Amino acid sequence: MINKITICVLMFFCTLNALAQVPEVTLEVVDTAEGLPLVGAHVCLISASGEKHYYSTDEKGKAVIAFNEKMQCTVSYTGFKTKELVLEEGKTIKVKLKTDLLMLDQVVKTASVEPERVDQSIYRIGIITADNMEKQGVQNIRDALRFQPNINLVEDGVLGSQIIMQGLKGQHVKFLIDGMPIVGRQDGNIDLSQIDMSQVDHIEIIEGPMSVVYGSNALAGTINIITKENKYYSMSVDAGAYAESIGQLNGNVSAQGNKGNSKFGISGGYRYFNGHDKDPSDRSMNWNPKKQINADAYYGVKLSGWDTKFGIRLSNDDLTLKGDYLAPYRAIDQNFITQRMTYYGQFDKTFRDNSSLVGQISYNTYKRTGQEYVVKEDLNEEDKKGDPTVDRFETLNARLSYGKALNAWLKWQLGYELNHETGEGDKIESGTALIENSLWSDLKINLTEQLVLQPGVRYINHNTYAAPLIYSTHLKWNTENNWSSRISVAKGFRAPSMKELYMEFVDFNHRIFGNENLKPETSYSLTATVSKAIDVTETSALKYEISGFYNHLNDVIELAMGEDGVSYFYQNVSQKRTHGGTFSVNYNNNNRLKMNAGVTLTGIGYDFFDSGDFDFTYSTDFVAMAAYFWPKLDLSMQLDYKYTGRRVQLLMVDVEESQLEEGTVDSYNMLNYSVTKNFKNKRFALNAGVKNILDVTDVTNTTQGGAHSGGSNMLIAWGRTYFISLKYHLNKI
Amino acid sequence: MKKSIFASLLLSAALFSCSEEEDVVITQPLPPVLDGSSYELQVPLYSTPDVYEEGFNHHTQQVEEIKLSYNRQVFVDLDAASLTSNADTLGYHYNDEEYVKFDVWDTDKDHAEGSEGWDIVLAYYNGKAHDGTDYVPYMMTGGLINKGEVKAIRLNKEELEEEGETFISYDEVSYEDAMNLTLSSEVDAIGSDWKALDFATFTYKIVENQYYIIETTDGVFFKLAFTGFYNDDLEQGYPAFKFQRLIAE
Numbered sequence: 009m010i011n012k013i014t015i016c017v018l019m020f021f022c023t024l025n026a027l028a029q030v031p032e033v034t035l036e037v038v039d040t041a042e043g044l045p046l047v048g049a050h051v052c053l054i055s056a057s058g059e060k061h062y063y064s065t066d067e068k069g070k071a072v073i074a075f076n077e078k079m080q081c082t083v084s085y086t087g088f089k090t091k092e093l094v095l096e097e098g099k100t101i102k103v104k105l106k107t108d109l110l111m112l113d114q115v116v117k118t119a120s121v122e123p124e125r126v127d128q129s130i131y132r133i134g135i136i137t138a139d140n141m142e143k144q145g146v147q148n149i150r151d152a153l154r155f156q157p158n159i160n161l162v163e164d165g166v167l168g169s170q171i172i173m174q175g176l177k178g179q180h181v182k183f184l185i186d187g188m189p190i191v192g193r194q195d196g197n198i199d200l201s202q203i204d205m206s207q208v209d210h211i212e213i214i215e216g217p218m219s220v221v222y223g224s225n226a227l228a229g230t231i232n233i234i235t236k237e238n239k240y241y242s243m244s245v246d247a248g249a250y251a252e253s254i255g256q257l258n259g260n261v262s263a264q265g266n267k268g269n270s271k272f273g274i275s276g277g278y279r280y281f282n283g284h285d286k287d288p289s290d291r292s293m294n295w296n297p298k299k300q301i302n303a304d305a306y307y308g309v310k311l312s313g314w315d316t317k318f319g320i321r322l323s324n325d326d327l328t329l330k331g332d333y334l335a336p337y338r339a340i341d342q343n344f345i346t347q348r349m350t351y352y353g354q355f356d357k358t359f360r361d362n363s364s365l366v367g368q369i370s371y372n373t374y375k376r377t378g379q380e381y382v383v384k385e386d387l388n389e390e391d392k393k394g395d396p397t398v399d400r401f402e403t404l405n406a407r408l409s410y411g412k413a414l415n416a417w418l419k420w421q422l423g424y425e426l427n428h429e430t431g432e433g434d435k436i437e438s439g440t441a442l443i444e445n446s447l448w449s450d451l452k453i454n455l456t457e458q459l460v461l462q463p464g465v466r467y468i469n470h471n472t473y474a475a476p477l478i479y480s481t482h483l484k485w486n487t488e489n490n491w492s493s494r495i496s497v498a499k500g501f502r503a504p505s506m507k508e509l510y511m512e513f514v515d516f517n518h519r520i521f522g523n524e525n526l527k528p529e530t531s532y533s534l535t536a537t538v539s540k541a542i543d544v545t546e547t548s549a550l551k552y553e554i555s556g557f558y559n560h561l562n563d564v565i566e567l568a569m570g571e572d573g574v575s576y577f578y579q580n581v582s583q584k585r586t587h588g589g590t591f592s593v594n595y596n597n598n599n600r601l602k603m604n605a606g607v608t609l610t611g612i613g614y615d616f617f618d619s620g621d622f623d624f625t626y627s628t629d630f631v632a633m634a635a636y637f638w639p640k641l642d643l644s645m646q647l648d649y650k651y652t653g654r655r656v657q658l659l660m661v662d663v664e665e666s667q668l669e670e671g672t673v674d675s676y677n678m679l680n681y682s683v684t685k686n687f688k689n690k691r692f693a694l695n696a697g698v699k700n701i702l703d704v705t706d707v708t709n710t711t712q713g714g715a716h717s718g719g720s721n722m723l724i725a726w727g728r729t730y731f732i733s734l735k736y737h738l739n740k741i
Numbered sequence: 742m743k744k745s746i747f748a749s750l751l752l753s754a755a756l757f758s759c760s761e762e763e764d765v766v767i768t769q770p771l772p773p774v775l776d777g778s779s780y781e782l783q784v785p786l787y788s789t790p791d792v793y794e795e796g797f798n799h800h801t802q803q804v805e806e807i808k809l810s811y812n813r814q815v816f817v818d819l820d821a822a823s824l825t826s827n828a829d830t831l832g833y834h835y836n837d838e839e840y841v842k843f844d845v846w847d848t849d850k851d852h853a854e855g856s857e858g859w860d861i862v863l864a865y866y867n868g869k870a871h872d873g874t875d876y877v878p879y880m881m882t883g884g885l886i887n888k889g890e891v892k893a894i895r896l897n898k899e900e901l902e903e904e905g906e907t908f909i910s911y912d913e914v915s916y917e918d919a920m921n922l923t924l925s926s927e928v929d930a931i932g933s934d935w936k937a938l939d940f941a942t943f944t945y946k947i948v949e950n951q952y953y954i955i956e957t958t959d960g961v962f963f964k965l966a967f968t969g970f971y972n973d974d975l976e977q978g979y980p981a982f983k984f985q986r987l988i989a990e
Binding site for chain 2: 292331334335338391393
């Protein structure tokens with residue numbers, strides 16, 4: 009009864025409040041160059057208590073805001089520099105946004121409790137925007153990373169797409185979704201083609217060590233996939249369809265909304281690939297048929313400054329490896345179903361003293377089921393053959409981080425991370441778990457206005473291995489005339505993974521066996537960058553950047569070939585060093601004409617015989633991009649090119665006689681072209697293009713040694729394809 | 742073409758003669774049958790009951806009792822193939838007294854009595870595998886010849902061309918071509934490398950462009966090529982092959 013009265017009283021006041029003449033402020037957001045209104049610009053108001061309210065500009069570039077008190081206000085728009093102002097009572101305020109030609113003003117989230125601007129981050133963070141991915145017709149993270157100068161991709165018919173960064177393989181690259189690690193590595197790698205991109209806002213790529221903040225794996229680089237979240241509209245709906253001439257059909261829908269203090273979202277997608285074969289004379293295929301489904305949902309609520317979000321993410325990947333005929337009309341197919349499930353919860357809270365606390369917890373399950381089928385084509389029958397094989401991993405990851413500005417020049421971060429991994433497979437005893445508890449802290453010291461130093465340490469307690477103390481130092485230096493430099497030095501540690509310790513991987517191209525006696529890897533890394541930005545004119549800018557890296561790894565865990573020439577075992581092979589660098593140039597003329605080019609040199613050296621001598625082999629890669637945008641037509645065109653240089657790999661032929669042999673993977677060129685046209689005030693986007701214009705499929709590879717040595721072909725891509733994509737986007741303010 | 746016409750003529754003649762009264766066939770003394778027909782045969786190297794033998798289990802990495810996938814051996818008399826019948830086969834199960842644990846390293850175990858006048862035996866045997874430097878004992882599934890009675894040679898296109906020799910395909914090889922070859926008397930002259938394990942799918946594939954020339958106990962030349970290793974339900978251990986007598990032109 010009392011409750012009802014309270015509600016009635018409250019409702020009365022609310023109504024009163026609504027009826028009262030609330031003062032309003034109108035913001036009119038335009039671009040500086042031509043004074044055109046910016047539709048859908050984001051406005052964020054921060055009250056004195058730290059609470060955030062979001063608005064968005066309408067078709068005339070206007071946002072009407074109820075005014076209660078003097079408030080901090082930020083206005084942002086993709087491709088423009090963010091503007092901060094203090095909102096005061098009255099009138100219409102015209103906000104002019106300058107174009108952010110070099111993307112320095114983008115907000116990034118990796119490794120920082122509070123989101124910050126790219127140029128303020130102590131790390132060198134590269135961004136792949138949703139806009140750019142849309143123009144390229146990107147369907148999965150493999151497509152998104154294809155034209156990065158410092159990243160190389162390797163294709164495997166069974167294991168999928170794998171990454172190489174700074175000359176180091178996938179197990180030295182950390183993959184995150186919204187700051188939470190992605191699990192489910194087969195053979196140390198995450199299959200990049202399994203991660204859907206339709207719900208991605210942007211990707212943050214940090215080259216260089218981040219072992220203090222993210223621990224294991226974060227050595228050569230960290231890739232943080234930031235998902236879309238609608239903060240500005242009461243409702244936004246997206247739908248898309250994609251078709252590629254190779255036999256790929258994708259569709260996805262999503263809806264995200266805000267109501268009062270709540271936010272919610274739901275999305276789903278389906279991707280179908282019919283398989284593709286270079287040599288149709290046999291039944292087996294180079295690219296096997298695949299069906300992928302993904303779905304996710306979240307709900308978030310804001311309560312007295314605590315911003316929370318809970319969600320679930322599911323994906324199902326169904327891959328069929330078609331076998332050749334073993335008898336007339338008879339073949340054995342292998343089917344693999346990979347199921348991933350992630351439950352997550354996160355919160356962040358900014359306190360009155362401007363300190364903030366961020367917590368994330370995620371529970372991931374990964375299950376890969378393999379089953380053989382006897383296919384009788386003449387009888388149209390498929391019978392199961394033998395028992396299924398199951399690989400199962402479960403990971404619990406929890407992160408808690410706290411950041412506080414101690415004074416004007418000192419900012420402190422403290423974090424805790426738990427990683428609990430369990431696995432199930434033929435060789436893994438039940439109850440086997442790898443548990444890592446870590447405590448980390450760093451201190452961001454603004455030595456001068458131009459010089460920032462950030463030392464950090466991470467203490468790791470691992471249930472199986474004695475871990476060394478991890479430390480790092482990052483240094484950032486900026487001058488007023490747009491020179492900028494960053495240096496990162498770090499020690500790293502990587503405990504062997506569940507897979508490397510216990511797994512068996514026998515049914516495939518690879519007979520891979522785990523090794524329970526592995527030692528952890530330790531490493532030292534250095535990455536340094538210098539860049540210079542030049543404002544060519546008021547509306548055009550140029551940026552040069554040169555970066556270098558050096559990594560030294562001890563007790564590298566690699567697959568070594570067994571005596572039979574066909575099995576592979578994980579072993580602490582030797583010491584490994586990689587070094588190299590990238591030189592890149594970026595040019596942007598008023599967001600109309602964009603061009604960039606970059607060249608990367610990578611040297612990889614092994615000390616196979618513990619002699620202190622590293623035999624380095626070098627490779628050179630080159631990327632270039634040119635894009636043009638016609639605002640009147642709302643049409644853009646983009647050309648992407650990458651040259652992947654010849655790779656030389658040293659193979660140990662005979663340990664006793666210290667004999668090495670050179671194997672090579674030939675170079676290849678990749679060229680894509682696409683056109684994007686927006687219709688009806690950006691409600692529809694039509695995107696079409698050609699991928700792999702030069703029709704590259706495979707290159708000669710002589711690095712596969714052993715019993716069946718000699719040259720073979722390495723799969724690169726599935727040849728030239730044409731694609732078309734249509735997207736629908738609706739916002740309701 | 743000529744040959745096939747000749748063969749079909751012979752076949753029709755044979756069919757015709759079959760329809761005659763039996764005693765007519767017997768009483769008429771037939772000239773030596775120069776039957777050039779092509780024959781196909783598939784023989785099982787497995788039958789019930791299951792047999793367990795101590796061995797190394799790659800799965801558990803331990804020596805333990807393992808079920809034998811191949812527990813049967815089949816002797817084949819190629820010469821018995823005639824217009825009216827296929828080659829003679831005789832199979833022994835592991836538990837049979839006559840079963841021989843073939844071992845090409847051991848001169849006591851590299852031959853068998855088998856059936857009368859047999860030419861080749863398909864079996865699970867301890868053979869010679871090349872590990873890169875030497876030959877080592879390795880259990881394999883393949884064909885052995887009747888020691889001292891039969892000779893054979895493997896003809897592989899890739900290998901021959903690598904040595905600068907010409908490869909004549911199975912379809913085109915003639916009696917004269919076979920006469921020019923030096924056949925081997927090694928008991929594993931046929932061996933097991935007519936199939937290769939495809940590591941992508943873990944299935945056995947038949948090596949293409951490869952066949953054998955066999956001189957049988959009767960001194961007759963045959964060409965023989967393996968065509969499969971699986972039965973209708975794709976269980977392995979069912980070698981299938983085709984063979985044909987080579988006749989002087």
